[in-house]
Amino acid sequence: MRIDVVTLFPDFMRQCAAVGVVGRAQQRELLQVETWNPRDYATDNYRTVDGRTCGGGPGMVMLVEPLRAALKAVREAAPEPVHVIYLSPQGTRLTQGRVEALAKLPRIALLCGRYEGVDERLLAHEVDEELSIGDYVLSGGELGAAVIIDAVGRLQDGALNDAQSAEQDSFSNGLLDCPHYAKPVHDALGDVPEVLLSGDHAAIRRWRLKQSLGRTWLRRPDLLAQRALDVQSRALLDEFRREHAQ
């Protein structure tokens, strides 16, 4: 998969994509991340990329032309069609389901706005999707782009080793993750739950599912409402609720 990032801070984005699982995915050529700076497509000697907002008011707006020229270069850089995403609080909230769909595409481009944002005409004609990483205001789209690069990059086949992919499965079923423990088994802070030391893999799977269901019920009931539970999950959640009520 190829991800092209249009950003005024290419070094920052390259560093974000160079570490950990995503960095390894790039080394293994499972993922390619390229950056494009709109300043390189500005038409004046000052490499201007922003202008005063029409109608007055504070702040500046990113100009159409440098971004349009940068996106043209992105599209021409490889043959596959590009799905262009603009990061913005006005976008659809990013979910794991959307991440999994994006991870299957051959290419995406991430447009990172700064200042007050991007001229609406550019968004209307060049952007396929607006996505938000949350209901808060950042200084630019780069952190949202980094989130997408990480979440999508780690899903590329071969990016995660077997142990890590287990962790991913526990969330991708729409539930919060279960608790995790490492050594020592007994610690001043408490003990590791007995079932995890039992070697009974069926019991461990049940315990982890029960904890995920219970945590989701307690912390994110909205996620649970979106999800049909099978007979076993319903029974495990009822058990958790009874124990929690005591």
Ligand SMILES: CN1CCN(C(=O)c2nonc2N)CC1
């Ligand atoms: C112009 N710029 C404003 C700030 N911004 C965000 O707050 C944001 N991006 O993705 N989710 C978000 N929330 C990115 C775009």
